[in-house]
Each structure stands twice: as structure tokens, then as C-alpha cells.
Amino acid sequence: MSCNFTYRCHILYREPSLQPVIPPVSLVASDYFHVIIKLSISPFQPAQPPQVTTCHRSQSFSADTAMPTQLPTSAPQSPPARFAAVLFPGFQALDVFGPLDILNLLSKRTPLTLSLLASTLDSVSTNTIISPSANPSAKSGGSSSNAISQSVLPTQTFAAAAADDVEVLLVPGGFGTRDPANVGPAVDFVRAAFPRLRYLLTVCTGSAAAAMAGVLDGRRATTNKRAWEWATAQGPKVNWVRQARWVTDGNVWTSSGISAGIDMMYAFVADQYGEDVARELADAAEYVRNTDPDADPFAVKAEAGVPR
Numbered sequence: 001m002s003c004n005f006t007y008r009c010h011i012l013y014r015e016p017s018l019q020p021v022i023p024p025v026s027l028v029a030s031d032y033f034h035v036i037i038k039l040s041i042s043p044f045q046p047a048q049p050p051q052v053t054t055c056h057r058s059q060s061f062s063a064d065t066a067m068p069t070q071l072p073t074s075a076p077q078s079p080p081a082r083f084a085a086v087l088f089p090g091f092q093a094l095d096v097f098g099p100l101d102i103l104n105l106l107s108k109r110t111p112l113t114l115s116l117l118a119s120t121l122d123s124v125s126t127n128t129i130i131s132p133s134a135n136p137s138a139k140s141g142g143s144s145s146n147a148i149s150q151s152v153l154p155t156q157t158f159a160a161a162a163a164d165d166v167e168v169l170l171v172p173g174g175f176g177t178r179d180p181a182n183v184g185p186a187v188d189f190v191r192a193a194f195p196r197l198r199y200l201l202t203v204c205t206g207s208a209a210a211a212m213a214g215v216l217d218g219r220r221a222t223t224n225k226r227a228w229e230w231a232t233a234q235g236p237k238v239n240w241v242r243q244a245r246w247v248t249d250g251n252v253w254t255s256s257g258i259s260a261g262i263d264m265m266y267a268f269v270a271d272q273y274g275e276d277v278a279r280e281l282a283d284a285a286e287y288v289r290n291t292d293p294d295a296d297p298f299a300v301k302a303e304a305g306v307p308r
Helices: 093-106 180-196 206-212 225-233 260-273 275-284
Strands: 003-009 033-041 051-056 082-086 113-118 168-171 199-202 246-249 252-255
Touching (some): 082 093
Parallel strands (some): 082 113, 199 252
């Protein structure tokens, strides 16, 4: 009579009562693997050498299941194709239009989709009215609006947008971020959508909005240098990086002020679609890229706490 035993463990070990010693097996230190050891022991025959194999954490095998001959490999994930941008009254125009124009050109060669998200389907202006309490630098009467502005029609509301349909979310900055009531719906959407996003990209004080949502806690991030004191105060648990054109921390990309979003988006395109693609797009736009994320002359020039 024989008995079959299956041991599952995270490291190889020697069972004192069983012989022979289990032979060494190579494991990857950065991942978790089960070692499956199948022993057949008979009281009438010498102990047979154990059958040892490894399987990835996502697999499970019973004692009677055929053992894999090699570790499975996962296919690389394709570049993202579903983008969305958050809009709120008082968003900075170039924070949105700079990165989106890069996506416009990219979509000529790569199928992409884009959603423009806001609280309602009403047009969203780059102008807004902010109370003096929310922005002490605003003129008397609470107006911080420009003489001219532009308005954009959203394609979906925050409530209707399905988080699963967005792989990359772009969050702009602008004066509108300084009024919690004004930017609140956008902050709530970022907080709810973040766990399902592949990437979060912020431009300028868009990182302040993301910090309000709590999704930057414990991460490295940057923001507009002329709004440094105000923006960084929105996220005391964020590891703010002052000397940076843009910062990448895992699946979160944050850029410095306004035009820095363009350099960040080209860097994102290079990371996801290839440097050659990013270079061709920049050449088509006749744009001279800043390819060094640490090259930020505005960190030196700007006076901390002076809003734009």
C-alpha cells in the first residue's frame, strides 16, 4: 500500500521523517510561489525521490493534477486607449488642451477614445467666480475671472461615467481648484475612480485636487511652483517634490505649472507607445520637448505662495 502526500509551502524545507532531502529549486525572490512536493511512500519499497515543481501564485493544483513543466508567463499589457479629462469651472485652458492635442495627433496612428467629464452637460468655462475667502488674492467682489475665456461642452457627467471605461484620467489645475465647493464634484470623482484607473495624470494645481481626494498620500508629486504653498497644503501626507518638471510615482504622473503638462504628456506617450512615437508627434507639432523631469527653472524663479 502506498500513500500520497502533497505539501504546499513558500520555501523548500526538509521533513525530518522523510528521505531523501528535497533537491534545490530556483525561486524568484520578488514573487510568491508555491512549491508543490508530491511524495509516494510505501512501507515495502525504498522511498522514491520527491517530485518537485513550482507554480505561480495564481495557479492551484491538487495531488492528482498534472504538474506544469515551466512557469507561466503573463502577456504584456497593451498601451492604454481610453482617456478622459476632468472639467470644472475655472480650469486652466492649456492644462487640458496641451495634453489633449498630443492625444489628437496620436489618435491618427493609434485608436483612442476620449471623454470630457463634468458635473453636468452644460458648457464649462475656463472662467469662474471665486469667493475672497477661498482665494484671498481675488479682487473685491469675489471675481478672479479673465477678460476673455473659453467654454467646453462635456461628453459625459461624473455620475454617468463608468469608471471601467477610463484607463487614463487627466486632471487639470486652474483658479477653480481654489474653491472647495467649486472643485468638490471633480475631487469626489477622482477619489471614486482612482482604484480602477491604470494611470492618473495631473497638470499644475490638478495635483492639489488629487491631493484633496487623498489619492496622492504617501506618493511623490509636484505642482505649480507659483502656487506651491497653497497647493502643497492640500496634501500634507504627500511627498512633494519642488525641483521637478514632472514626477512619476507608480501609476501617477504629476506635472508642474501649465505648460509642463505638455512635456509630461510627451513623456507618458514615450513610456507607453515608444520614444520614437513621442519624437514624431513633437516634430509634427514643431515642439521642442523638455525630456528631463528634473529640469525645472521655475522652481528657482518662483516665489512660494504667489498664485498665478
